[in-house]
Amino acid sequence: MKIRQQLVKNNKQTYGGVNPLHGVVVHETGNTRRGANAAAHANLQTNGNSRDASWHITVDEKEAVQSYADNEQCWHAGNREANTTRLAVEICVNEDGDYNAAFRNAAEVVRMKRIEHGWTRANVEQHFDHSGKDCPSRIRAEGRWEEFLDLTEPEGDKTMSVRTPSEAIAWSKTQTKGYVGLCLVFVRSCFNIAVKYPSAAAAWAAAKKKHHTSSTAYIPAGAPVFFDVPGNKYDHVALYLGGGLFRTNYSAKGTVITASLDHPVFNTMRMLGWTEDLNGVTIPGLTQTESAAKPTxxxxxxxxxxxxxxxxxxxxxxxxxxxxxxxxxxxxxxxxxxxxxxxxxxxxGGSKPAAKPKPSKSVAQMADEVIAGKHGSGHANRRKSLGISAAEYERCAPR
Structure with a gap:
């Protein structure tokens, strides 16, 4: 399918940087009015969109029109990280158009872009994945997302090749930045697993092969490990590298790092455990080994x-x-x-916690306590009970 070029001449509604193209986000225009086809939406962008929004390609039943070059950073996903790193494709839903044909054309455009940019199925995402907005709403309502993904597969590659744990670890180390607020996107991308759930919390809840643990001693290398984050309904997931180390996105710095559980990124988190499956896909070769099952x-x-x-x-x-x-x-x-x-x-080392210092008391207070018999009898016993030196005791001992 040929993509007609009608590029916007200014970039006032983009971030102005270079898009590294980590994947593509699929949208629907939500505009059901007659005539709201690809040409109309392209003209809207060419003439200066009154909304604070921009996207790369619009598709209907007849054509696909590109408004911004692939490497432009458009405003489309409600999430700066996705906006600056993903291509945006909008599917028209105008009532006088053929939605099913537009659906197929959009899948063909995404298929072409997958081949052009070397993307896998895991790099094709919904607007919903990044902001929680119900978009593409008709695809979601009709349960056609898997159908759409199938149509984006290059010829001869109708199945998705899931990476093994060692391959996932190797791939994770090629990533050094991005994925702000997108821990699940990062980990599933390590395994080349497609989008399915909106958060780490949802992925953990749906996993069929869970292993509850609070220690890395029981986790095999290459496992997705989940964490409860107090006050955050999305929770967190990271990739375990082995040896007490994880590969994880660090949203506070906008980077991907290797860290132990002692790192500040994990400070407020509580480990839930690890899973043998992710987003409904069993990770090949990932099982608890003897070495992982018991500490030395x-x-x-x-x-x-x-x-x-x-x-x-x-x-x-x-x-x-x-x-x-x-x-x-x-x-x-x-x-x-x-x-x-x-x-x-x-x-x-077996050292004991430091003893809490006893609150200091005035000489008069200690003398009153001694007279009242609160520290027993005999000068040696009283001084020991008070926890003071002999010189100090001489100042408060009864005469």
Whole structure:
């Protein structure tokens, strides 16, 4: 299918940067008025859209019209990360058009773009995935998303090749930035698994092969690991690399990083466990191994305070670690690597939490307590009970 070029001459309704083209977001125009076809929507953009919106390609039953070059960063998905990294394709729904033909044409355009940009099925997404908006609404209402995806497959490649755990790990290390607020998009892309659920929370709830654990000692390398995030209904998912390390998006910095559970990115999170399936797809070769099933010698020997606490049956949450750090004399705990190492060494070394200092009392207060018999009899016993030096005791002892 030929895509007619009618490019907008200014970029006032784009971010102005270069789109790295991580995938394509499929939309529907939502405009059912007669005549609201691809040409009409292209003209709207050419003449200056009154709405704060822009998109790359509009498709109807007769043609596809491109308004912005693929590498432009348009305003279309309600999410800056998606806007700046995805192509946008709009399907016309005008009442005097043929929607089914437009549906097929749009799938053909996406198929062409998949071949051009080397995208897989996992790179084809809905507007809903990025903002929660019910779009493309008719495709969603009629349950035709899988049909659409099937039509985008290049000839001879009608099935999707899911990456193995080792392949997923290797691919994850090629990603260094982006995926702000898109942890599930990142992890499913590692495995080349198509979009299905809107959040990590939904993907965890739907998984059929869950393994509940709070320690990495029980997780095989290459597993998707899920976390509860208090106050965030979407929760989090990361890819486990093995050796106590994860590959995860770090939204606060807009990067993809390798981190242990001691890293600030995980500070407020509580591990739920890992799964053998993701978005309804079983990950090939991902099973719990003997080495993952049991820590060496039954005792945790790694360098993570989180895993250590889990191995001894203690709460490993950030709030719990903060309290423990205070008890062990580690002030101003914020979850830094140095603080976590100090806490791990203190607990593993068998040292006892620092005793809380007794509140200081005036000489008059201590003298009154001694006279009242609150500290027993005998000067030695009284001084020990008060917790003061001999010189201090001489100042408050009864004469």
């Amino acid at each position: 010698g039954g005792k945790y020997t790694g360098n993570s305070i989180v895993d250590y606490l889990a191995s001894v049956g203690k709460d490993s949450s950030f709030a719990s670690r903060k309290k423990l750090a205070d008890q062990y004399g580690i002030k101003g705990y914020s979850g830094t690597s140095a603080q976590n190492t100090a806490l791990l060494n203190a607990m593993r």
